[in-house]
Amino acid sequence: xxxxxxxxxxxxxxxxxxxxxxxxxxxxxxxxxxxxxxxxxxxxxxxxxxxxxxxxxxxxxxxxxxxxxxxxxxxxxxxxxxxxxxxxxxxxxxxxxxxxxxxxxxxxxxxxxxxxxxxxxxxxxxxxxxxxxxxxxxxxxxxxxxxxxxxxxxxxxxxxxxxxxxxxxxxxxxxxxxxxxxxxxxxxxxxxxxxxxxxxxxxxxxxxxxxxxxxxxxxxxxxxxxxxxxxxxxxxxxxxxxxxxxxxxxxxxxxxxxxxxxxxxxxxxxxxxxxxxxxxxxxxxxxxxxxxxxxxxxxxxxxxxxxxxxxxxxxxxxxxxxxxxxxxxxxxxxxxxxxxxxxxxxxxxxxxxxxxxxxxxxxxxxxxxxxxxxxxxxxxxxxxxxxxxxxxxxxxxxxxxxxxxxxxxxxxxxxxxxxxx
Ligand code: EPZ
Numbered sequence: 001x002x003x004x005x006x007x008x009x010x011x012x013x014x015x016x017x018x019x020x021x022x023x024x025x026x027x028x029x030x031x032x033x034x035x036x037x038x039x040x041x042x043x044x045x046x047x048x049x050x051x052x053x054x055x056x057x058x059x060x061x062x063x064x065x066x067x068x069x070x071x072x073x074x075x076x077x078x079x080x081x082x083x084x085x086x087x088x089x090x091x092x093x094x095x096x097x098x099x100x101x102x103x104x105x106x107x108x109x110x111x112x113x114x115x116x117x118x119x120x121x122x123x124x125x126x127x128x129x130x131x132x133x134x135x136x137x138x139x140x141x142x143x144x145x146x147x148x149x150x151x152x153x154x155x156x157x158x159x160x161x162x163x164x165x166x167x168x169x170x171x172x173x174x175x176x177x178x179x180x181x182x183x184x185x186x187x188x189x190x191x192x193x194x195x196x197x198x199x200x201x202x203x204x205x206x207x208x209x210x211x212x213x214x215x216x217x218x219x220x221x222x223x224x225x226x227x228x229x230x231x232x233x234x235x236x237x238x239x240x241x242x243x244x245x246x247x248x249x250x251x252x253x254x255x256x257x258x259x260x261x262x263x264x265x266x267x268x269x270x271x272x273x274x275x276x277x278x279x280x281x282x283x284x285x286x287x288x289x290x291x292x293x294x295x296x297x298x299x300x301x302x303x304x305x306x307x308x309x310x311x312x313x314x315x316x317x318x319x320x321x322x323x324x325x326x327x328x329x330x331x332x333x334x335x336x337x338x339x340x341x342x343x344x345x346x347x348x349x350x351x352x353x354x355x356x357x358x359x360x361x362x363x364x365x366x367x368x369x370x371x372x373x374x375x376x377x378x379x380x381x382x383x384x385x386x387x388x389x390x391x392x393x394x395x396x397x398x399x400x401x402x403x404x405x406x407x408x409x410x411x412x413x414x415x416x417x418x419x420x421x
Contacts (some may be wrong), residue, residue, distance in 0.1 A: 002400075004393045004407060006384035007416035008366055011252035011289065014413045018240045018258045019045040019404040020069065020233035024195040026093040027172045028202045028233060029053050032062060032073035033100035034179055035206055035226035041071045042232040045404045048397065052091040056083060060097065078105065085111040085142065091401075092116060095123050096169060098146060099177030102135055103156055106148040112139065117373040119332035125170040129161045133174075133181055158183030158222050166191045166302040171218070172199055178220035179208040187218040193303040194263045198234040205229045235259045238309045239403060241267040242378050244287045245313045246410070248276035249320060249386050251289035254413060261285050266306045270296050270314060274321060293321035295360045299328045312338045312379035318358035319347035320386055327356045338376035341369040345383055345391070366391035371398040378403065385415055392420075 020043035030053065032039040044050060046069065054064050054071070061078040064071065081101050088094040088111040101108035115121060123144075130146060131137055133156040137146045148154045158181045163170055171191040176199075178185035190196075192214050200213040206229045209221035240256045241264065247254035248271055261268065261280040268285065272278050273296045277288040295318035300308040308331040318325050319342055329335045336356055339349045344367055348359035366389035371377035377399040384391035393399075396419075399406060407417040 001394065002396050002419055002421040004381065004396050005418045005420060006366070006381065006391045006393065008364070008384055008387040008389065008391065010385070010414050010416055011250045012247055012254050012385070012410070012413040012415060013252050015255040015257055016243050016409050016413060018235045018243070018256050019043075021045070021195055021198065021236040022047055022049055022402050023168070024198040025050060025233045026053050027096050027176070027195070027199045028231065029057065029071065029073065030096045030100060031176055031199060031203060031206070032057070032075050033060070033078060033097060034104055034176060036076040037074070037226060037228040039073045039206070040230040041073070042069065042230070044069050044071045044233055045236065047404055048401045049091050049093070052087060053093065056087045056094050056097065059084070059087065060101070081105055081108045083108070083110040088113055092121065093169065095126060096173050096176070098126060098144065099130065099173040102130060102146050102148060103177045103180040106154040108144070108146045110144045112142050112144060114142070117337060118335040121332070123169070125163050125165060125167050126173045129163065129170065129174040130156070130177060132159050132161050133157055133177060133185070153182065156181035158185040158220070160186040160188065162188040163190065168193050168196060171196055175200065175210070175218060175220060176203070178222060179203055179226070180224070181222040183222055185220045185222070187220070188216070190216050190218045191302055192216060194234060194237065202229065202231040205231055237264055237267070238307065238375070240264060240285065241310045242313050242382070242403070244268070244271050244285060245317050246382055246385060247287035248274050248289045248293060249317050249382055251291055252414070253286065253288045255284055255286040257284045259283060259285055266304060267310055270298065270306065274317060293317065295321040295323045295325035295358055297325050300331050308332060308335065309375050311335060312375040313382055315339065315349070315356060315358060316342060316379040316382040318360060319349065319362050319383070320364060321360045323360045325358050325360070327358060329354045337372040338379040341372070341376070341380055342383055344369055345387055347383070363388060365389060368392045368394065371395045374398050374402040381406070381410070385410070
């Protein structure tokens with residue numbers, strides 16, 4: 001297994017090109033299942049999760065041509081409707097094939113994703129929504145078997161769905177299912193993340209009729225078929241946020257290019273509160289670190305509030321900044337595993353239920369640490385960039401799932417990171 005060896009103490013200086021968003025690319029790749037026509041995507045990030053998603057789509061019979069950051073898909077010959085456990089367990093977003101397969105082919109058999117390091121992450125809202133649209137769903141031996149055989153024209157029926165909890169994946173699954181359903185579907189209490197808006201905009205380019213993207217009420221008028229489409233995936237706001245925190249922590253100056261600052265507000269606000277200087281232009285954000293950072297109070301919540309995917313990164317900032325602060329995680333029940341590893345580097349963190357009290361002003365010391373999940377890995381990289389001496393991060397396959405060429409991008413900014421395998 002690969003590991004990263006990071007020598008701390010180098011302020012980051014320079015410009016970084018932010019890649020396409022993993023969490024927009026995954027549902028948009030999967031949305032190709034809804035169409036018989038070609039879907040030509042640009043700005044697709046080269047990540048392990050993208051490879052896994054392409055493997056799954058290929059297994060279903062989608063023809064996929066993936067070169068650099070472009071991906072051409074055509075799903076006119078899908079002949080297999082089973083998403084097996086070995087693929088779903090490595091990438092939970094595989095559950096998103098459920099809605100499109102049901103909508104297009106009237107059947108799907110998808111492994112329940114099961115839990116993951118950060119929480120149980122059930123998919124009950126996805127399933128309840130599809131049942132309200134008329135699907136017959138049986139859960140047996142860890143698999144979801146779904147069918148529309150008992151419906152008129154074997155088509156899902158549009159209806160009003162109130163989602164008990166704000167769920168990104170649930171909103172995406174049901175929005176895609178509704179695109180080919182008969183009649184109108186209203187998703188109430190929908191998630192508003194920019195990645196959902198990106199998926200919706202791609203679906204609209206394909207010919208879907210969708211209103212209310214970015215609000216908590218999305219209305220979808222079902223259509224009978226979709227057309228050939230080209231689409232450019234939005235930027236990855238979590239990757240951008242990670243580099244912004246790195247600039248603040250190392251006392252450097254980093255310009256993140258290819259971003260939309262308007263979709264970064266909650267992150268930018270917290271970087272500013274830490275004492276770093278932030279300047280925005282139309283498609284870039286520059287951050288100038290400050291020797292005396294202040295720790296910041298974080299409460300994660302659905303967009304437009306502070307994103308849970310940036311919580312671990314700010315915990316790394318808080319432990320080296322001035323002052324005591326608290327980080328409250330409201331989305332997932334077990335997303336503080338990076339804390340134990342940061343403590344091994346010299347951080348002082350007290351965990352009380354879903355709140356971490358961070359004591360600042362710690363001098364971190366490089367040592368061996370272990371990545372436990374994608375964003376925890378990012379937090380350990382950030383800590384290592386400012387720690388005294390060398391840090392070895394094990395199990396960085398977690399990192400490779402969600403960051404494209406991370407060590408190359410950091411080294412181009414002056415970091416000293418080596419990958420050992
Ligand atoms: C998406 O996960 C992202 N993944 C996550 O990013 C992100 O942390 C999360 O949204 C929240 O923003 C992708 O987009 C591929 P949810 P998702 O459904 O869709 C509960 C990363 O690091 N829930 O919004 O799985 C659930 O348990 C990853 O890139 C139900 O109870 O998240 C959680 O507590 C990590 N029942 C909360 O809702 C359901 O049916 C939010 O989950 C669905 C969700």
